Amino acid sequence: MSHTAHIPSHRKPRRSASKVVLRSGVAGGVLSTIAVAGAAGPAQAEPVTTQTIEMPTLTSGLVADFARSAEATQRVANSLDLRAQQDAAASTAAETAKKAKAEADRKAEAKKKAEAKKAEEARAKAAAAERASRTAERTTLSASSSSNSGSSTASKSSSQATGSAAAVLAFAQAQLGDAYIMGSTGPNAWDCSSLVQAAYRQIGVDLPRVSQDQSTAGTQVSLSNLQPGDILYWGGAGSAYHTAIYAGGGEFIGAQNPSSGVVKKSLDWDPPSGAVRVL
Structure with missing residues (x-):
């Protein structure tokens, strides 16, 4: 055993020292360190325990x-x-x-x-x-x-027409003054063949609609042997372009044209080409 084994030491016991370092990051990667250290006794070079905490710093940028x-x-x-x-x-x-x-x-x-x-x-x-x-x-x-039955042509035609012919002429007479419009069938406007057709319909006779057919609808008669109610036509039989109704006394009733309308005229005013008798 050493002769110094039981000799107490006169050196004071060392305290352990610790250092806490707070590292704060700054722009450009530079670190600043704040150290907190505690020590006792005379300043001596002693080992230091270091703990580092990094905290982000908001820069102005x-x-x-x-x-x-x-x-x-x-x-x-x-x-x-x-x-x-x-x-x-x-x-x-x-x-x-x-x-x-x-x-x-x-x-x-x-x-x-x-x-x-x-x-x-x-x-x-x-x-x-x-x-x-x-x-x-x-x-x-x-x-x-x-x-004026003694001198009037209208009176002559009325006195000459009897039976069915009188009914046909009465209807035609009632339309005097109506307008002429191509294709019209009454009651206030007619074309030539529609007036003839409507007049004969009053007695139950159904005539064709157009002039060409009406000109061959009955028996052909001479213009010198006409009777009231005969159908007058202008043009050829079967190709007539106009028809009217013989009223007696040398007159006819027909829808003439847009400027005249339905009129009663003398045969001399517009001589027909022929006639047919239906009654």
């Missing part, structure tokens, strides 16, 4: 980036909001324009219908006045014929 990003986000939001407002305004304007157009179209259509109705009423009044005038004229002609 990063803050500026955040600010710029926030500003850009706000601008985008403002732009989207403005666009939404513009779209809403455009939609409202389009809807308003659509309603205005529909209203304008409705008013225009109503005005058009009103004008058409007014025109139709005017035409109806004119037609009624014309019919009344023709009726009065026919009444006057009928009275005149009755009072």
Whole structure:
């Protein structure tokens, strides 16, 4: 055993020292260290235990980036909001324009219908006045014929026509003054063949519709041997272009043309080509 084995040491026991270092990262990778150390006794070179904590540091550049990003986000939001407002305004304007157009179209259509109705009423009044005038004229002609039976041609034709022929001529006589319109079949407008057809229908005789066929519908007779009710035609038999009804006394009744209408005229005024007898 050493002779110094039981000699107590006069050196004070060393305390353990610890150091805590906080490392804070900075721009450019430079580290700053804050050390906290505790020691006892005289300053001596002793081992140190070090613990390092790294904490991020916000630099002024990063803050500026955040600010710029926030500003850009706000601008985008403002732009989207403005666009939404513009779209809403455009939609409202389009809807308003659509309603205005529909209203304008409705008013225009109503005005058009009103004008058409007014025109139709005017035409109806004119037609009624014309019919009344023709009726009065026919009444006057009928009275005149009755009072002048000795010299009137109309009276002669009436006295000569009897039976079915008288009925045919009575119908034709009642249409005097009606208009001539190609293709019309009455009651206030006729063409030549439709008037002849309608007159014979009064006695149950169904004649063809057109002049060509009517000119061959009965027995051919001489113009010097005519009887009231015979059908007169102009042109060839089977190719006639006009027909009328012989009224007796050298006269005929027929729908002549657009300027004359239904008239009663002398055979000398427009001599026919031939005649057929149906009755």
